[in-house]
Amino acid sequence: MAWLITGGAGFIGAHVVRAMREAGEPVVVFDDLSTGDRSRLPADVPFVRGTTLDADHLRRTMQEFSVRGIVHLAAKKQVAESVARPLYYYRENVQGLQSLLDASVDSGVRAFLFSSSAAVYGMPDVELVAEDTPCAPINPYGETKLAGEWMVRAAGCAHGIATASMRYFNVAGTATPGLADTGVFNLVPMVFEKLTEGAAPVVFGDDYDTADGTCVRDFIHVEDIASAHLAAALALMDRGPGTDLTVNIGRGEGVSVREMIDLIGEVTGYGPEAAPVAAARRAGDPARVVASADRIHRELGWSARHDVREMVASAWEGWCRRHPHARRPAG
Template sequence: MSWLVTGGAGYLGAHVVHALAGSGGQVVVLDDLSTGDAGRLDRLPAVPLVVGSVRDRGLVRRVLREHAVRGVVHLAAREQAEETGADPLAAWTANVEGTVALLESCRAKGVGRFVFASSTAVYGDPDAGPLTEDAPCRPLSPYGRTKLAGEWLLRDCAAAYGLAAVSLRLPDVAGAADPRLGDTNAAHLLPRVFAALDAGTAPVVAGGTVVRDHVHVADVADAHLAAVRALEAGAPGGTYNVGTGRGSSVLDVLRVVAEVTGGDTTPELVDRRPEEPASVVPDVGRAGRELGVRARHDLHDVVTSAWTAWRRLQPL
């Protein structure tokens, strides 16, 4: 009996796979390698990698059957708000149609446990106050809307078919549990800043006062592991914010990068995009109470681990 991790060769996906396998779980990965890297799984020879799409129903059903899959961790998605805004059809195809196809396959093969990587982007530009899971959801981007649609779909499947599903609303994920698993996506803040430092140029950042919860990827992987364990123990599922519960502005992050790297991070500031809210900091109390999830790393840990990974991954 094993768990299928879709998108398991990606930056976050590989961390989740390492956490699951490291806890003694049996794991199989499905990834089309459009953005994933099979090399992230090299140290896990017992974890099979199947190359393909979640929308390939025949392939997915074969994987579920051949590997006796008992649950799915669904991480495969188009993730950038700016990217999904430029091509919303591709975003809805990947993020919603892909989830529909995957759930159809799960139902056909009797797989009744599902962990879904959602996003705090579902909140949009929230009102002031603690941002609990019960706060109104008014997403500003196709990305946020597709993630909210995925949550709605899981709730309907839970009501109709008895699916036990956990949706984890993730904030800005960064850092590295292992330097070999670091993030190189230039659309993300830290890789963009590190690339500017290497080039000797000012990092271009949108909205220096934009506030986010920057959570270590290892803590996010642990949250997925906790969700898997909860479902295996018979929990019905639910929706949970993940993070540290503390916000930092982009300028705060740049100050920490300067401390860690010794570089000049004085930015070139541009206006934030319309789909980027001014401040999103989730309340993570429910995940702590019900899943036992608590972040172990602070912003300095995030930046230090990301920088170490960045230096290792850059060509000489």
């Protein structure tokens, strides 16, 4: 049997491919390359280009490679874009998932892992967000992820597929420079971009009810995200039909935006140049979102291994590799 990894040429997907291959699990990547990059994949990994909206193409792929497990990572994931284009997000993230589940049922898939998000929680007013914290997404992206969890769970129950929904928090870092995130949508690459342009990093709101006035988040290394997927995939195959897991993937430690920017200045050598400027709050940003990681440790024996400094250092190495001529810190 093989694992089909949708979105496997993406930033997170390529790390999941790497982790599963190192564990001896055969994988096939299915990706439309809208944001993915095939060069992230080893040459001997089977690759199929296609969209999850095409159920027939998915069925043929599953049959050709004897797929019995799915890791579904392919999705649109930009919050602001989801607000501007909600129907596009529902089509890609929900209708695409339905097509994939249809093909999975027809092809006898035994295990299905769904890439979810902390966005399903919305703006939780709790110190640590546990899996039983009420879900109240505040944007279409989060809504599509919550709807996806419902669909995966229902299909698994009806058709005897072991299922898991993996709720990521703030992903950063890279395993190798070649697998680094090429987008500039998350805090760490956004700060890198500003610093290498000679501009000050920006914090959106410095008047929150937190220790330093900036938002507090749970940052998790992408290698830890990948190892959590591997642990869940093996557990689903071992436990079989009737298994349904919903787990947070986080470290359970909060780091403020200002603390993270200070650390970036230290690790990269920009020092005082990394002092941020404040801008207005962004609509919908909660003051604090930090995971409780108790359930995933209890259910899968998994814990995060990498700290925030490792995330920044590895991401910076990847950034420098991709931008060899960008401005570097003085001295």
